[in-house]
Every structure is written in structure tokens, then in C-alpha cells.
Amino acid sequence: MSRRYRGHMSGERYLADTNPEMHHVHDLDNEKTECQIEAILRAGLDKPFFTRLDAGREGFTRCDYCLGESSRE
Numbered sequence: 189m190s191r192r193y194r195g196h197m198s199g200e201r202y203l204a205d206t207n208p209e210m211h212h213v214h215d216l217d218n219e220k221t222e223c224q225i226e227a228i229l230r231a232g233l234d235k236p237f238f239t240r241l242d243a244g245r246e247g248f249t250r251c252d253y254c255l256g257e258s259s260r261e
């Protein structure tokens with residue numbers, strides 16, 4: 189799986205989960221099963237970002253699976 193053109197997404201690299209209990213941002217170019225991107229899309233909680241910085245400015249924290257310390261930037 190990779191970038192999406194569904195829901196609110198139009199091919200942006202980063203997808204934020206606007207569920208207040210999650211509030212994570214995911215890197216779709218490094219997506220892992222654990223990110224459960226499809227569930228976020230089904231729930232309509234996806235919010236697109238072109239950069240991690242933009243998502244961080246809105247208070248989204250990075251996902252440990254696709255944006256963990258061990259992953260590439």
C-alpha cells in the first residue's frame with residue numbers, strides 16, 4: 189500500500205489521524221500494517237499533509253511504526 193487518492197487524500201505523503209485518542213501522523217511512503225491506514229480512511233478521520241513539520245505544527249505526533257526513531261527520515 190502507499191499513497192491514497194480517497195477520502196481527504198490526494199496523493200500527499202503524510203496522513204494524520206484526527207481521532208483525538210490517536211492524533212498521529214503517518215508516512216505513507218513507509219507505511220506498516222500497524223498503521224491501520226485503511227481503518228482511518230474508513231472512519232473518515234484522515235487529514236493530508238505534505239510535510240511532517242506541518243502536521244507537527246498542528247499537534248500531531250509521529251507514528252512509532254512508520255516514523256519511529258529507527259526508520260529513515
Ligand SMILES: [Zn+2]
Nearest residue numbers: 214223251254
Ligand atoms: Zn504509521
